[in-house]
Amino acid sequence: MRKQFAGATAVGLSLALALTGCGKGSSSGDDSSGKTIRFVAAIYDDNTKGYWDGLIKDFEAKNPGYKVNLEMVDWEQMDRKVKTYVQTKQAPDVLNYNAFSDFARDGLIYKAEEVVSPQVLSDFTPTFVKQAQYQGAQYGLPFISSARLLFYNKDLFAKAKIDKPPASWAEVQADAQKIKAAGATGYGLPLGPEEAQAEFYSWAMNNGGGWVDSSGKWAINQKANVETLTFLRDLTKSGVTQPNPETTDRAKVFNQFAQGRIGMAIGGPFTKAGFIDPANKNLNFGVAPLPSKNGSSHDTLGVMDVLAAFKRDGGKNKEAVRRFLDFFYSAENSSKFLKLEGFLPVTKSAGDALSADPYMKQFVDALPTSQFAPTGNPAWSAVAGAVKQDLGAAVANGDPKKVLDGIQQTAEKAG
Amino acid sequence: MDGVSIAGRGAPASRPARLLARLRVLLAPLPWLAPALLLIGAVVLWPVVEMVRTSFLAISSSGATLGGAGTRNYKDLFDEPDLGAVLLRTLLWVVGIVVITTVLSLALGQLLNARFPGRRVVRWAVIVPWAASVLMTALIWRWMLDNDSGVVNRLLLDLGLVDEPVNWLAHPGQAMAWMMAVAVFVTLPFTSFVILAGLQSIPPEVYEAARVDGASGWTTYLRITLPLLRPALLIGTIINCINVFNNFPIIWSMTQGGPQHATDTSTTFTYKIAFFDQHVGESAAMAVVNFALVLFMVALYLRAARRSGATS
Numbered sequence: 097m098r099k100q101f102a103g104a105t106a107v108g109l110s111l112a113l114a115l116t117g118c119g120k121g122s123s124s125g126d127d128s129s130g131k132t133i134r135f136v137a138a139i140y141d142d143n144t145k146g147y148w149d150g151l152i153k154d155f156e157a158k159n160p161g162y163k164v165n166l167e168m169v170d171w172e173q174m175d176r177k178v179k180t181y182v183q184t185k186q187a188p189d190v191l192n193y194n195a196f197s198d199f200a201r202d203g204l205i206y207k208a209e210e211v212v213s214p215q216v217l218s219d220f221t222p223t224f225v226k227q228a229q230y231q232g233a234q235y236g237l238p239f240i241s242s243a244r245l246l247f248y249n250k251d252l253f254a255k256a257k258i259d260k261p262p263a264s265w266a267e268v269q270a271d272a273q274k275i276k277a278a279g280a281t282g283y284g285l286p287l288g289p290e291e292a293q294a295e296f297y298s299w300a301m302n303n304g305g306g307w308v309d310s311s312g313k314w315a316i317n318q319k320a321n322v323e324t325l326t327f328l329r330d331l332t333k334s335g336v337t338q339p340n341p342e343t344t345d346r347a348k349v350f351n352q353f354a355q356g357r358i359g360m361a362i363g364g365p366f367t368k369a370g371f372i373d374p375a376n377k378n379l380n381f382g383v384a385p386l387p388s389k390n391g392s393s394h395d396t397l398g399v400m401d402v403l404a405a406f407k408r409d410g411g412k413n414k415e416a417v418r419r420f421l422d423f424f425y426s427a428e429n430s431s432k433f434l435k436l437e438g439f440l441p442v443t444k445s446a447g448d449a450l451s452a453d454p455y456m457k458q459f460v461d462a463l464p465t466s467q468f469a470p471t472g473n474p475a476w477s478a479v480a481g482a483v484k485q486d487l488g489a490a491v492a493n494g495d496p497k498k499v500l501d502g503i504q505q506t507a508e509k510a511g
Numbered sequence: 512m513d514g515v516s517i518a519g520r521g522a523p524a525s526r527p528a529r530l531l532a533r534l535r536v537l538l539a540p541l542p543w544l545a546p547a548l549l550l551i552g553a554v555v556l557w558p559v560v561e562m563v564r565t566s567f568l569a570i571s572s573s574g575a576t577l578g579g580a581g582t583r584n585y586k587d588l589f590d591e592p593d594l595g596a597v598l599l600r601t602l603l604w605v606v607g608i609v610v611i612t613t614v615l616s617l618a619l620g621q622l623l624n625a626r627f628p629g630r631r632v633v634r635w636a637v638i639v640p641w642a643a644s645v646l647m648t649a650l651i652w653r654w655m656l657d658n659d660s661g662v663v664n665r666l667l668l669d670l671g672l673v674d675e676p677v678n679w680l681a682h683p684g685q686a687m688a689w690m691m692a693v694a695v696f697v698t699l700p701f702t703s704f705v706i707l708a709g710l711q712s713i714p715p716e717v718y719e720a721a722r723v724d725g726a727s728g729w730t731t732y733l734r735i736t737l738p739l740l741r742p743a744l745l746i747g748t749i750i751n752c753i754n755v756f757n758n759f760p761i762i763w764s765m766t767q768g769g770p771q772h773a774t775d776t777s778t779t780f781t782y783k784i785a786f787f788d789q790h791v792g793e794s795a796a797m798a799v800v801n802f803a804l805v806l807f808m809v810a811l812y813l814r815a816a817r818r819s820g821a822t823s
Contacts, residue, residue: 175786182574183791198573289767289787339658340681342770352659477572481787489771510789 130412132163133189133420136177138401139170140437141370147436155423162416187406189413190420196228196236196404198474204406208234211405211417216425219443227400227468236402236471237421238442240434243459243466244298244397246387247363249356250380252280256359261384264391265303265327268360272336275359282336284349284361285328287488291346293469293480296487298362298397300324301467302388307479308470314479314507317500323389325487325496332491342488347371354379362386364399365459366438383458398466400442475510482506559802565795572789584792588800593772593780600687601756601776605808608691608755609748612698616747617740619699620706641700646760652693653765656680683773686766690774693761698754702747709743710736745816752808756801777801 137148145168152164167188169177174193181187187204199205208228209217220228220238228236248261256274272282286295300306305320315321331337338344338352350367352358354375363371372379385394403424405417424430427445434441434450440459441450451457470476482503490499569580588594623634640648655662658678667673680686713736721731759778762768768775768783775783781801785794 179574179785179791183570183576198571202571202573202575202577204573204575289769340678343678343681343766348659474572478789481783481789485769485783485787486771488769492770506788 130408130414131161131416132165133413133416134165134167135190135192135420136167136169136181136188137192138174139168140439143436144168147433151424151429155420158423159419162419164420189406189408189417191404191406192239192401193404194401195471195477196402197230197472198477199404199406200230200233200235201474205235206405206407206411206414206417208237210411210414212237212421212425213418216422216443219425219445221442221444221463223398223463223466224400224442227398227471228402229472230474236404237425239401239403240437240439241401241442241463242364242366242399242439243462244294244362244364244386244399245458245462246360246384247353247367248360248382248384249280249353249358250382251356252278252359261382262360262387263385263394265387265389267391268387269331269334269336272331272359273334276336280356281338281352281358282360283331284344284353284358285332285337285341285491286344286346286349286361287328287341287491288343288345289484289488291484292487293483294397294399295346295362296325296328296483297467297469298386299328301395301397302386303327304389306467307476308473312470312473314504316479316507317497317504321500322497325490325500327389329491329496340492342492351375353381362397365440365456368455369438383455385462394465396462396466398463398468400468400471473511475507478510479503479507562795562798562802566792566799568792568795570791570795572791574791580792584790584796587790587793588784588796591784593775597772597775597777597780600774601778601804604687604691604694604776605752605756608694608698609751611691612695612702612751613744613748615695616699616702616706619703620710623703623707624710637703638700640697645697645758646764648697649693649761649764652689653680656689656765680766681770683770686774690761690765693765694755694758697761698751702751705743705747706740709740712743713739741816745812749809749812752812753805756805756808777804 135148135152137144139145145166148166148168152166156163178191178193182199182204196205217234224238224241225234228234228238230236246261252275253259253261253271256271256278258271258274262268262271268283275282286292297306300321303320303324305318305324307314307316309315309318328341332341338349338358349358349361350363350371353361353363354372356376356379372381386396388394403421405421425443427443430443431441431446431450433439434446438456440456440463451460469480486494486499486503490496566584567580567582569577569583571577619637623630623637654660656664656679658664658676658681661676661679663679664673664676668676677685679689717735717739718731721735726734756776757778758776759782762774762776762779763782766774768779772780772783777797778801781794781797784797785791
C-alpha cells in the first residue's frame with residue numbers, strides 16, 4: 097500500500113512538473129475580454145515609474161473595467177527584452193521604445209489611426225509624424241523628443257579670450273586650441289559605442305552630409321561624411337579633445353564639462369538637470385547652435401522616442417489601447433511627463449507650455465530645423481549598431497574613408 | 512498488474528510474460544527518476560534544442576520569426592572578418608586565465624593549508640572576491656583604471672612610473688591584460704579552495720613515509736602532493752575553463768569588447784551580433800559554435816585526464 101502510494105506520488109510529481117513546464121508563462125494573453133492591457137515603459141529616470149503609476153490609477157478610475165499592467169524596463173535591458181518578447185509571442189499591448197519600423201514591416205503593430213482618436217492624430221507636430229511613418233503610413237506614436245545644441249563654458253571662453261561661441265568648423269578648431277592653451281580640454285568628443293551615431297550626425301548634417309541620399313538610399317560613405325570624420329580625426333590628432341574619443345561615452349564628457357574642465361560639448365535639454373546641476377549649479381555656461389562647416393546655416397539633431405501598439409488576436413485589445421493612449425495624449429497628461437523628465441514636446445498643445453522656461457525654449461526653438469536619423473527604415477537599427485561599434489576607430493588608428501565604406505557595406509546588406 | 516508479476520514468478524513462464532516482467536523491472540525506477548529527468552530535460556536539454564533550432568531560423572530584427580534559413584546564419588557567421596581573431600583571443604583568454612589562476616592557487620592553497628596564527632582571517636580574506644558580484648568587481652576596476660580619475664594612474668604618477676595618465680582600457684593589448692588580471696582575481700578563491708580541499712584529503716602517513724625515505728621538500732611536492740591533487744585540479748580546471756569561457760560581465764563592463772572587436776571574446780561577440788548587428792539567427796549560430804567548443808574542451812580534457820590517470 098505504502099509503496100504504491102509513494103509511486104503514485106512520484107508519478108503525480110512528474111506530471112505536475114511536466115504540466116508547469118509546458119504551461120505558457122503568459123502575463124497578458126490570459127485576458128479574454130481584451131480589457132486588460134500590458135504596457136512596457138522605459139525608465140528615463142527615477143521619476144518615470146511614479147508618473148505612470150499615477151496616470152494608470154487615474155485611467156482605471158475613469159474607465160471602469162479596464163486595467164493596465166505596467167512593466168518598467170531599464171534602457172540597458174530594453175533591446176534584449178523587446179526582442180525576447182516578440183520572439184516568444186509575448187509582445188506587450190503598448191511599448192515605449194526608440195524604434196518602430198521593423199515592427200511595422202513585420203506586421204506586428206497597429207497603424208496610428210487605429211489606436212488614437214482623430215484629435216490626437218492631428219495634434220502631433222508634422223516634423224514628428226514624418227519620422228513615425230513606414231512606407232507612407234504612420235505607425236509610431238511620437239512620445240517625446242529631444243534636440244542637441246552646443247554647450248560652452250563661458251568662464252573658460254573668457255580665460256582663453258574668446259568672445260562668442262564658434263559658428264564655423266574653423267572657429268571650433270581655433271577656439272579649441274585656445275582653450276587647450278588655457279589649460280582645459282577644448283572639445284569633448286564622445287565617439288564611443290554608447291551614442292557615436294548621434295555625435296557624428298550632429299557634425300555631418302552641418303556639412304550637408306547624412307545617412308541617406310535624396311532618394312533615400314544609404315549614402316554613408318559620401319564625400320561630405322568622409323570630410324566630417326576627417327575633421328573630427330584632425331581635432332583628435334591635434335590633441336584638443338579628451339584622450340581616446342573612440343572609447344568615451346557621453347556621461348564622461350558631460351561630467352567633465354560640469355566640472356569646468358571641458359570648453360565645448362554637444363548636449364541636450366537633459367544635460368542641465370542630469371549632469372550640470374548635480375555637480376555645479378553655478379557653472380557659467382551658454383548654449384549655441386551646432387557649428388557648421390561654412391558657419392552660416394545651422395541644423396540641429398532631433399531625437400524622438402515613440403509608443404507602439406501591438407496587434408493581438410483579432411484586434412480585441414484595440415479598444416482598451418485606444419482609451420489608454422487617448423488618455424495619455426491629453427495636453428495635461430503628456431505635458432506633465434515632458435516637464436517632469438526634461439524632454440521636448442511632440443504635440444502642438446504641449447509645445448507652448450514648455451516655452452516659458454528660457455533654457456528649454458532654446459531647444460524648442462531649434463526643433464523646426466532638426467534632422468532625424470532615418471528611423472522609418474527598418475534597417476536603421478543595424479546601421480546604428482555598426483556605427484556605434486566601428487565609427488570611433490576612424491579617429492584612432494583607422495582611416496575615415498575605409499571605416500565609412502565598411503559601414504556602408506553593412507547598411508546595404510541590411511536592406 | 513499484479514497478475515503479470517505473479518505469472519512472471521510462476522515456474523514455467525511463457526516467453527512474452529517473461530519479457531513483460533523484465534520490462535517491468537527496467538521501468539520500475541522510472542516514477543522515482545522521472546522528476547529529475549524531466550527537470551534535466553526542461554532546464555538543460557530544452558534550451559540547447561531551442562538554441563540549435565534558432566540557429567537555423569530567419570529572425571527579423573524585430574524578433575519575429577520569418578521562417579527557415581537553412582545554413583545561411585552559419586554562412587554569415589563564417590563570413591565575419593573578425594571571427595578568426597575573436598576565436599584566437601578566446602583561446603588566449605581561457606588558457607591564460609586558467610593557467611595563471613591554477614599556478615597561483617597551488618601556492619595559495621599551500622599557504623592556506625599551513626598552520627599559522629591568523630589562518631582563519633586569511634582564509635576569509637581569500638573568499639571575499641568570490642563573495643562580491645563579478646559585475647561590481649569589474650566596474651570598480653574600470654573606475655580604478657580610468658585615465659581621468661582612476662586610482663591606478665594616480666598611484667603610478669605619484670611613484671613616477673608614468674609621466675601622464677594612461678588610458679589603460681582604450682588600448683587593446685593593455686585592456687586585455689588588465690581584464691585577464693581581473694578574471695584571475697575573481698577566479699582565485701574558488702580554485703584555491705578546491706586545491707585546499709584536495710590538500711586536506713591527502714593522508715599525513717604518505718608524507719611521513721616520504722620523510723622516512725629522506726625525500727626533499729621539492730621531491731615530496733612533485734612526487735606526492737601534485738599527483739594526489741590530480742582529482743582536485745581536474746575538477747577545478749574544467750569548471751574554470753567553462754566559467755572563464757562564458758565570462759561576459761568582466762569584458763562587457765570594462766571595454767564592451769571594443770575598440771571595435773579588439774577585445775571581444777566569442778561570448779561578447781555573440782551578444783554584439785544579436786544586439787548591435789540585429790542578427791539574432793547568426794548570433795544563435797555563434798552560440799552553437801560556443802557550445803560545441805565548450806563540449807570539445809571538456810571532452811579533450813577528460814580524455815587527457817583519464818589517460819594520465821590510467822598510467823599512474
